Amino acid sequence: PLAATGELVAEAAAARTAVAAFNVITLEHVEAVIAGAESAGSPVVLQVSENAVKFRYGRLLPLARAASAAAERAAVPVALHLDHVQSDDLLRQAPGAGFSSVMYDAARLPYDENLTATRAAADWAHARGLWIEAELGEVGGKNGEPALDAHAPGARTDPAEARAFVADSGVDALAVAIGSSHAMTTRTAALDHDLLKRLAATLGVPLVLHGSSGVPDDELRAAVAGGITKVNVGTALNLAMTGAVREFLAAHPEAVDSRKYLSVGREAMARTVARLIGVLRA
Numbered sequence: 175p176l177a178a179t180g181e182l183v184a185e186a187a188a189a190r191t192a193v194a195a196f197n198v199i200t201l202e203h204v205e206a207v208i209a210g211a212e213s214a215g216s217p218v219v220l221q222v223s224e225n226a227v228k229f230r231y232g233r234l235l236p237l238a239r240a241a242s243a244a245a246e247r248a249a250v251p252v253a254l255h256l257d258h259v260q261s262d263d264l265l266r267q268a269p270g271a272g273f274s275s276v277m278y279d280a281a282r283l284p285y286d287e288n289l290t291a292t293r294a295a296a297d298w299a300h301a302r303g304l305w306i307e308a309e310l311g312e313v314g315g316k317n318g319e320p321a322l323d324a325h326a327p328g329a330r331t332d333p334a335e336a337r338a339f340v341a342d343s344g345v346d347a348l349a350v351a352i353g354s355s356h357a358m359t360t361r362t363a364a365l366d367h368d369l370l371k372r373l374a375a376t377l378g379v380p381l382v383l384h385g386s387s388g389v390p391d392d393e394l395r396a397a398v399a400g401g402i403t404k405v406n407v408g409t410a411l412n413l414a415m416t417g418a419v420r421e422f423l424a425a426h427p428e429a430v431d432s433r434k435y436l437s438v439g440r441e442a443m444a445r446t447v448a449r450l451i452g453v454l455r456a
């Protein structure tokens with residue numbers, strides 16, 4: 175059934191675990207995430223990012239409608255989250271498209287502007303019953319920028335600043351920069367667990383890990399133990415899908431029917447989803 179992100183995150187926090195949130199681009203991603211979550215027997219968040227909307231010719235509704243129809247029929251609770259929203263126009267489409275939550279991303283802006291924009295977004299979202307996540311201290315590697323080094327001083331969230339930001343903006347959760355980086359294709363990120371501990375002790379809201387594809391299993395487990403309650407995964411699904419499709423087409427150069435390779439790609443993504451959910455739960 176369709177669930178609310180805020181409830182899944184609250185349940186995860188109460189159980190001292192984390193809810194997995196997967197970025198979806200195609201209908202095959204949607205089906206794979208739900209199939210993986212069903213086989214793991216766990217709730218899941220389906221995320222549509224602003225970049226994915228751009229890929230879909232700027233239209234949110236077709237993929238959102240497919241995702242909510244699939245969520246309604248799922249055997250586990252599935253929530254819809256609009257991810258990395260920079261455009262106010264897109265933000266305003268969230269409630270009508272079935273999303274219970276948004277991540278408002280003004281982390282590229284200087285602190286004061288980020289706070290002003292995020293506070294306005296939070297007020298707007300809360301008036302419509304939406305749960306809202308924001309970010310402070312940019313997690314590097316978005317939009318083709320070079321991924322910041324895991325220990326780059328610029329890619330860290332300052333606890334005192336974050337505390338003020340959360341209190342002044344009124345957001346429900348914060349994406350923290352603790353050493354992960356977007357779009358990593360190797361799982362080599364080293365997280366700053368000391369910083370995570372301080373952030374978890376300082377902030378009164380759930381913490382979100384972005385760029386989780388580049389984080390090894392043991393680091394993910396430690397992050398959950400340290401207070402991360404939502405784990406965002408995107409690139410790992412593309413790695414699984416593209417690798418499986420590439421392998422299939424190399425072995426079957428005569429293949430024409432797109433269902434042949436899309437089903438192989440979809441199964442590879444579903445296995446990745448089930449495996450990662452298992453890591454977070456352990």
Ligand code: G3H
Pocket residue numbers: 197257258355356357358383384385386387388406407408409410
């Ligand atoms: O918001 C989405 C996540 O941060 C995905 O990051 O593609 O590096 O796993 P990733």
Ligand code: ZN
Pocket residue numbers: 258356384385406
């Ligand atoms: Zn992200």
